[in-house]
Amino acid sequence: MEESSHPITAARLTARGARTRSRIVASAADLMRVRGVGGTTLDDVVSASNVSKSQLYRHFEDKPALVRAVIELVGERTITVERERLEKVRTFAGLRRWRDALIENNSLHEGRYGCSLGSLANEVSDQDAVARRQLQDLFTAWQELFEGVLRRLQAEGRVPPDADVGRLATGFVAAVQGGYLLAQTARDVAPMASAVDMAIAHLHLLAGGQGEAPR
Incomplete structure (x- = not known):
């Protein structure tokens, strides 16, 4: 039947x-x-x-329903991996280890496919309001992971207590996403490495150059 x-x-x-x-x-x-x-x-x-x-x-x-399920799956995978990496970061050295793992993972395909979440957002945000809200929630969760890193660095005296961790975290997400896009276009992770390094260098300057300098 x-x-x-x-x-x-x-x-x-x-x-x-x-x-x-x-x-x-x-x-x-x-x-x-x-x-x-x-x-x-x-x-x-x-x-x-x-x-x-x-x-x-x-x-x-229909296809939009399937795409929403894909966003849920890809989002869970992405945030789980980033949570495991970022929740361990408490120093600039730890932040650089996170950076190295991110770049190394993207270099496996020469940056060819970009960020899974970013690519989905680029394609569906203007076409499906439900999918857009899903993606917005996922990027917010990613930003909150960066905020956690920055608060731990503040607690360790490595970031000024008056630093706006929300804005800095947004900057890190933007650097990562922009880096993914540049790497995808160039088929080379070097531009992504530069974008993330600039974000870390800015944070290091806010800290007054304390600790090991970024590469």
């Missing part, structure tokens, strides 16, 4: 259905990272995830 085309909610998913849904979303995320949202069709996702079109429509009523 033909499966219903009506999307089902997460609460109604069986274990098998949950696995199918996860496979669809993961396959869509991989495709959209390489091809972009606009360059990925539902037929592409059906083929890559090895499901039938009726199965896909059972979980997602």
